[in-house]
Amino acid sequence: MTRTPQTGGGPPNPGESIDPDGSVDPETTESLSARLEAAAQTRLGRSLAIRHVNTGSCNGCELELRALSNVLYDLERFGLRFVESPRHADVLLVTGPLTRNLRTALEQAWDATPDPKWVVAVGDCAVDGGVFKGSYAVLGGTGLSIPVDLTISGCPPPPARILAGLRSLLEANART
Numbered sequence: 001m002t003r004t005p006q007t008g009g010g011p012p013n014p015g016e017s018i019d020p021d022g023s024v025d026p027e028t029t030e031s032l033s034a035r036l037e038a039a040a041q042t043r044l045g046r047s048l049a050i051r052h053v054n055t056g057s058c059n060g061c062e063l064e065l066r067a068l069s070n071v072l073y074d075l076e077r078f079g080l081r082f083v084e085s086p087r088h089a090d091v092l093l094v095t096g097p098l099t100r101n102l103r104t105a106l107e108q109a110w111d112a113t114p115d116p117k118w119v120v121a122v123g124d125c126a127v128d129g130g131v132f133k134g135s136y137a138v139l140g141g142t143g144l145s146i147p148v149d150l151t152i153s154g155c156p157p158p159p160a161r162i163l164a165g166l167r168s169l170l171e172a173n174a175r176t
């Protein structure tokens with residue numbers, strides 16, 4: 001069974017944003033970037049740094065994450081960027097089911113991330129184990145190990161939905 005690639009379609013024109021369903025929405029155009037920037041500045045005083053942690057993914061979610069950095073989605077224009085160390089991160093973005101072998105690694109990443117910090121579980125597997133639920137090697141979702149602030153469902157979730165989720169996290173915390 002196949003489906004249309006989530007990264008299909010041409011790149012948006014300058015100033016255009018992308019809605020959670022993956023289509024370009026010209027009406028919300030510049031406001032997304034401006035709101036994200038304002039939220040990040042209010043809460044954090046800087047851009048939002050994201051550390052990706054894979055606890056046992058099939059790599060499907062990783063393909064969609066990678067697309068966030070391409071010219072179509074261009075994550076960094078919203079003040080969001082991936083970093084290599086949890087010590088430099090504001091957000092732990094977790095993909096894959098929580099496997100027995102990687103539980104300790106996830107908890108070490110959580111401990112190493114400075115406060116304030118948030119955890120985003122991306123993909124059905126990170127939410128509750130997804131299609132791997134019941135496997136001897138899988139404990140369940142990310143929440144069994146560390147507190148989760150936001151879940152983004154889908155198998156895999158499209159890049160635009162991930163981007164919208166990160167935006168909602170920023171805005172919600174900016175209001176607190």
Ligand code: SF4
Nearest residue numbers: 058060123124125155
């Ligand atoms: S949610 Fe789907 S694409 Fe993502 S890791 Fe699980 S099985 Fe793979």
